[in-house]
Amino acid sequence: MLLPANRFPGYLVPDRCFMKKMGIYEVYNKKAVQDKVSPSEYELIYNGTGEMYARCLSGIVIAAIIVLPSTFIIAYLYILFTEGKIDLQTYLDILLIPNSTFELMIMIPALFLMKIVSYNFISKYVLRIYRHNTKRQYVGVYINPILPWKNITCTFEKAIKLPDSINVIIPWHKEYYRLAGHKSIILRERFKRPVDYDRMLGLVKTLDE
Incomplete structure (x- = not known):
């Protein structure tokens, strides 16, 4: 048979x-x-x-980690040269991000935690x-x-x-x-x-x- x-x-x-x-x-x-x-x-x-999804996930997280600090630096320099001083409230308003210290303390570590988690998976x-x-x-x-x-x-x-x-x-x-x-x-x-x-x-x- x-x-x-x-x-x-x-x-x-x-x-x-x-x-x-x-x-x-x-x-x-x-x-x-x-x-x-x-x-x-x-x-x-x-x-x-899931190759495409894994690449996109890693790329998005890496881009966010690069873009966010760059935005902080550019905004800092902009205010410094235009206003001559740094006002925290104006600084955060220009960035269009949550303007409370507590929210920032959550957002930034969460972003790096996402990168650690994605790195831990993608690298394996x-x-x-x-x-x-x-x-x-x-x-x-x-x-x-x-x-x-x-x-x-x-x-x-x-x-x-x-x-x-x-x-x-x-x-x-x-x-x-x-x-x-x-x-x-x-x-x-x-x-x-x-x-x-x-x-x-x-x-x-x-x-x-």
């Missing part, structure tokens, strides 16, 4: 596998070139989700993972948390599953791994095939072993 295509060994595809959305790897070469990975040497085995979130065709080597691709329009890559031979986080309210609290010494977030259902996940963890031997 013939088995369905997704039941053959090596062709197991989870319900949420990214291959279903990508067609038959129609964007593989484009992604590889973008990540500075050779398509002839590496195979894309993992494709994360893996966009893509490539596996070398002939040797045990992987390339992980991350968003640069400082320059979100750029990527950061790392090479590793094996991923290590880390214990689940005690913060169960975090959706990815069970998805922590260590890649090249770096704590990372990897969504298991985003692998091309379940066997790729097992190989990355060293649960399945490769041909060169």
